[in-house]
Amino acid sequence: MSLLNYKNFAAETFAFDPKINCFVGHNGVGKTNVLDAIYHLSFGKSYFNPITSQNIKHGEDFFVIEGKYEKKSKEEKIVVSAKKGQKKIIKRNGKAYEKFSEHIGFLPLVIISPADRDLIIEGSDTRRKFIDGVISQGDPAYLQTLINYNKILAQRNSLLKYFAANNTFSSDTLEIYNEQLHEYGTIIFGKRSAFIEEFLPIFLKRHQSISKGNEQVSLTYKSQLNEQDLFSLLNENIQKDKITQYTNFGIHKDDLLFEIDGHPIKKFGSQGQQKSYLIALKLAQFDFIKAHSKVNPILLLDDIFDKLDAQRVEQLIKLVDDENFGQLFISDTHADRTEAVIKKVHQSYTMFPL
Structure with missing residues (x-):
């Protein structure tokens, strides 16, 4: 996934692990913004701020989010772009959707925040x-x-x-x-x-x-x-x-x-x-x-340790491990805490310090 002028990111590219991805760092560094960009690719809008222009980096007049997916053994490329004063555009494999509603459900996703x-x-x-x-x-x-x-x-x-x-x-x-x-x-x-x-x-x-x-x-x-x-x-x-x-x-x-x-x-x-x-x-x-979709939705866990004790978090991650979950994205302020819990899950993972 690549981001251009999206929220606090000028230009950033991420190569994700097929199973677990953890974004760690202090508050305000943009952990949640990465998750929101992934959400944006599924729903064509932000989970946290539906006003498009407010998702453009300060001082810029457009943003672009690009994501490459593998779905049913086929590569799919989704691009969401927005320019101030213009209508947002969502493209799948280079072709723009006439109605955004046609894209909903194509990349199933659930966020917990x-x-x-x-x-x-x-x-x-x-x-x-x-x-x-x-x-x-x-x-x-x-x-x-x-x-x-x-x-x-x-x-x-x-x-x-x-x-x-x-x-x-x-x-x-x-x-x-x-x-x-x-x-x-x-x-x-x-x-x-x-x-x-x-x-x-x-x-x-x-x-x-x-x-x-x-x-x-x-x-x-x-x-x-x-x-x-x-x-x-x-x-x-x-x-x-x-x-x-x-x-x-x-x-x-x-x-x-x-x-x-x-x-x-x-x-x-x-x-x-x-x-x-x-x-x-x-x-x-x-x-x-x-x-209903016969596809594992992408799961985003934003700041999941907030207000949940370690035991419940561990239980939650274990639930994810026990079953056939797809790709998981986690954000947290404490790298050690996240890694300790993730290690108990027998899946591949990548840590992204921000």
Whole structure:
């Protein structure tokens, strides 16, 4: 992989080990930025900062990330480039994608990072992005349905604002949007429900192995569509929508409830318990994507020793060793600590001091 003007890197090239790669060094040297560049090649965007221009090195006006992959015994070259004031470009083997969504899922990847805590502390939007991200990596049709739904939702919201500003109303026009939201929303609700049904046992099994079964956790999909179909909900609540100038019902209100021993983990889980919950969630994501794509996703462990005791980290690395994981990338501030744990895993590895 090579980086040009990406974040704090002017020009850098890395030759990776096929199994384990460790980036070690003090805070601020760019360990996480290397992992983010790998993430960028899979998703066409940064995990930590979705504003493209802010990923360009200070004082420069473009960046280029280039990655060479071996997938199913075939070499694939992915290039992500961005220039200030211009649209980002993603190329596969020299050919630019017309739609970025076509690239999602081509290079399956899972990241575990301290930033994942947002899944617990932030609003429902973050958790919806998680569920959509996992399903989309293996289901391009789902991603397209979601894009269509969000487009219609934005148009319906604009119409509600227009009605309020011009003191007018047309139920016929609104009905067209209601029908489309109902159609797309019902498909999304069905796929999210099916996903949770399959994902939950995988997650619980992962959590049990990480926490040694000491904690009872649950993961619940909460949706207004559990009670009633979307078309009825939209029609029955039109007065509320008119007042708020916003669509109050739909799959854009869905949420995931994270609980420990019957209580919200946000309020009742310790930092260690929250971290274990998130790692189980991400490893279950790994299992789910692997089962559906028949490919080992790349796994990024960013600052994994942060807030996790050495025993849990060792357990995590052992889990990685026990099973058929693919390529692993780790960042940490302490080279000795990382190497001591990695040596217990019988895999080849490369240390990158930064």
